[in-house]
Amino acid sequence: MADYNPQELQQRYEQWCKLYRQQLEAQKQFLKAEALQNELKDYYLDPQWMKDHEADLPIEHSGEAHSIFSEDALWNMLTDHDELAMKWMRLGLDALEKR
Numbered sequence: 888m889a890d891y892n893p894q895e896l897q898q899r900y901e902q903w904c905k906l907y908r909q910q911l912e913a914q915k916q917f918l919k920a921e922a923l924q925n926e927l928k929d930y931y932l933d934p935q936w937m938k939d940h941e942a943d944l945p946i947e948h949s950g951e952a953h954s955i956f957s958e959d960a961l962w963n964m965l966t967d968h969d970e971l972a973m974k975w976m977r978l979g980l981d982a983l984e985k986r
Contacts, residue, residue: 917975924968931961 930936940956953960 917971921968924964927955927961928965930955931965 940958944956946954946956948954955961
């Protein structure tokens with residue numbers, strides 16, 4: 888028979904509750920990011936993006952991210968999103984398989 892320490896387990900449960908709330912928030916953030924990504928993807932795949940890119944339109948950006956006229960930036964956004972979605976799926980499947 889295992890020797891459980893209820894106080895330690897209470898602390899673990901409280902830590903789990905905090906992490907769970909953060910995970911719920913992360914899901915909300917993922918959905919917000921997906922909506923932004925869809926809008927950017929529509930622009931990136933539209934002929935207007937190429938016209939704007941070739942016109943070398945001046946655009947201000949924070950420096951925290953590349954310009955939307957960087958082909959790699961938007962392409963990476965698409966692949967990064969897919970990779971993150973696959974990781975979320977794998978984490979969920981792994982959690983369910985451990986039951």
